[in-house]
Amino acid sequence: MDINEVVVKLRELLGPEKVLSEPEDIYVYGYDSSIVYKGYPWVIVRAYSTEDVVKVLKFADEHVIPVIPRGAGTSLTGGPIPINGGIILDLSGMKKIRVDVDDGIVEAEAGAIVDEVDKECRKYGFMFPIDPASAEVATIGGSLANDGGGMRGARYGTMRHVLLSVEVVLPGGKVLQLGSPVYKQALGYELAQLIAGSEGTLGIITKATFKIVPLPERVGRILAFFSDVEDAAKAIFTIRRRGLNPLILEFMDDITLQAVDSVYKLGLPQANAAVLADVDGPPEAIDRYINTFKGIFKEYNAFRIDVATDPDEMNRIYMARKGAYPALSRLYPVVIIGDVCVPLSKLPNIVKAIKDISKKYELPIAAVGHAGDGNLHTFTGLHSTSGDEWERGYKANDEIALVALELGGSVSAEHGIGMQKKYLLVKELKVRRSEYALELMKGIKKLFDPKGILNPGKLFD
Ligand SMILES: Cc1cc2nc3c(=O)[nH]c(=O)nc-3n(C[C@H](O)[C@H](O)[C@H](O)COP(=O)(O)OP(=O)(O)OC[C@H]3O[C@@H](n4cnc5c(N)ncnc54)[C@H](O)[C@@H]3O)c2cc1C
CATH class of the missing domain: 3.30.70.2740 (Alpha-Beta Plaits)
Structure with a gap:
């Protein structure tokens, strides 16, 4: 089947509005956020339902055509790049989110933006535990496929640590729900966990269910500046070693601090490193926690410590970390x-x-x-x-x-x-x-995807 026939057939199967093949579409879908890698898909399908995904995977499996799933394309490792052409399956149109606050879970479709999922949980006094710095654009499907983490990783881990169940579509169009939407399950081999981190090579994630956690009662933010990078790292180690469990604990070096300051004008001092920490708990405990952290930062020679508890100032300080990638990329x-x-x-x-x-x-x-x-x-x-x-x-x-x-x-x-x-x-x-272990991984890949059509050339050759 040549490329034109593939496009025509997909338009028949899904309707013309879901199938893109203009040169400008082919160009933009050939990149991810690494910018270093580049490919040329034959065609892009924008899926809006599990049924759309099933149709694409039945067709692609029958004709042995590569399928490369894509969320928001914020991958930094070339994950959604179509190395040898094929169909880009864009899941960003599948956006439904459902919070079940009684059961302490959120169910989200693959294309739901991580930040939107978090905002939905916040309406009920809960939050989505995983918060990548790309949360304003990254999707649930892409983040789960990469087993992404984020600022709250030291406390909550990565996507797999809050995953309860996942719906996937396999080559040929079989739909499976792996795992259960409950907090405990012992179902033999943990297939849902295999999907976390599988980078689109085993199945297409269409929706998933996760644990949610209560919003902190109050948060205090601390930004400490150091002349010595090793001192900053020792302070982070000491915080963890003393059994403290901050909500976030981030490191920035001098190049990062200069880059974010030049772009966002935060008024940061000349420093060789900085540490950003969020402490949380009941209001009456916050000052005590802040003082404990300040004490550790001083122990390791911090020369300036900024503290914020009001939202505007907290947001300003946060940009010293959150703005790192955009600021460094401008340089x-x-x-x-x-x-x-x-x-x-x-x-x-x-x-x-x-x-x-x-x-x-x-x-x-x-x-x-x-x-x-x-x-x-x-x-x-x-x-x-x-x-x-x-x-x-x-x-x-x-x-x-x-x-x-x-x-x-x-x-x-x-x-x-x-x-x-x-x-x-x-x-x-x-x-x-x-x-x-690599042979085992290749064996697993063969079981899920015998013809090797899912995201070929990723993870291993
Ligand atoms: C500014 C910036 C900050 C970042 N910060 C963080 C961070 O703090 N923590 C972190 O972990 N990462 C971070 N990243 C990396 C990136 O954002 C994450 O990997 C993100 O989770 C990917 O989501 P996405 O929707 O963009 O996926 P994409 O980039 O579109 O895809 C990522 C991978 O998942 C596969 N995939 C996508 N959707 C599906 C699906 N539905 N089913 C199966 N496979 C699928 C793709 O084929 C690809 O292999 C950052 C990136 C940027 C640009």
């Missing part, structure tokens, strides 16, 4: 984004290593992230995707990943493997002497 046309995770006690080692590697390769490497759970993102700033600078950038990124492995950590925390980290996944499995 450089190309960034290579790292996503390592280390044991909490090794945070000072990894921040020092990142600074050393930045000097060694003579490249600006910003470090920022949800360090409260050991996760740091690096942004290596470049001017093009070729030549000596590009090669140095990739080597530097590799070296940071290898240091994370040596420290007992992981090369991939929450952005997924996509196209970017396939070889790093292999390296991590080698270090753990678990290469056979």
Whole structure:
């Protein structure tokens, strides 16, 4: 079947308004937010129901055509890139959200925006626990497929940790509900958990049910500035080591602070690092919690500590972290984004290593992230995707990943493997002497998707 026939047939099956094939559509759906990767889909289908997804997967399986699911395209690893053409299945039109406050759950369709899900929960005095920095645009389906995390990761983990059940459509069009919408279930092999982090390679997520958590009674926000990056990392470690459990605990280095300040004019001081923490609890306890955190920051030589409890000031301080990616992206046309995770006690080692590697390769490497759970993102700033600078950038990124492995950590925390980290996944499995795990993964892929039509070329070759 040639591309024109595929387009005609899909229009017959779904109606012409759901099928896009103009050059401008083909162009924009060829990118994700990494900007580094590029592909050319044959056609884009905008699904509005599970039935639409079933029709596409029956057709694609019969004719062995690749299907690449896509939410908002905020992936930073090339996850939704159509490497060898095929059908982009855009789920962003499936947006229904239903909160069941009695049962403490939210059910959301794949295309529901994470922030919208959170807002819906807030109407009932609850919140959606996972809050990626991309929450204003990222979808539930894409975030679950990547097993995304966010600012509240140290307390609530990633999407899989709040997942109860998921509806998926398999190649050929079979619809399954994996898991149950209850807080406990022991159903043998946990197939719903396999879907979390499967990056669109096993099935198309159409909806999912998650736990929700009560809104904090009150929140206090603290932003502390340090002259020494290792001091900032030690402060984060100490907070966790003393058994404190902040709502968020984030790290920013000097490059990040300068970038956000130049864009958002936050009035930040010259500092080599900063730590952002949210404490929550009953109103009468907030001042005590804030003082405990201030005490730890002072112990590690913080030279300025800003505290906010009113919403406007809290939002201003928050931009020092939330604005990191947009601000850093303005500085450089190309960034290579790292996503390592280390044991909490090794945070000072990894921040020092990142600074050393930045000097060694003579490249600006910003470090920022949800360090409260050991996760740091690096942004290596470049001017093009070729030549000596590009090669140095990739080597530097590799070296940071290898240091994370040596420290007992992981090369991939929450952005997924996509196209970017396939070889790093292999390296991590080698270090753990678990290469056979890759064979198991490939076996699982074959069971779900025997013809290999779902998001080919991602996770592994
Ligand atoms: C500014 C910025 C900040 C970010 N901050 C964070 C952060 O704090 N934490 C974090 O974890 N990530 C973060 N990310 C990365 C990204 O936002 C997440 O991976 C996000 O969850 C992806 O959602 P999406 O809807 O954009 O998915 P997409 O990018 O469209 O897709 C991601 C992957 O999921 C697959 N997929 C999409 N929808 C489905 C579906 N319905 N069924 C099966 N597979 C599907 C795709 O094929 C692809 O492999 C950030 C990105 C940006 C640009």
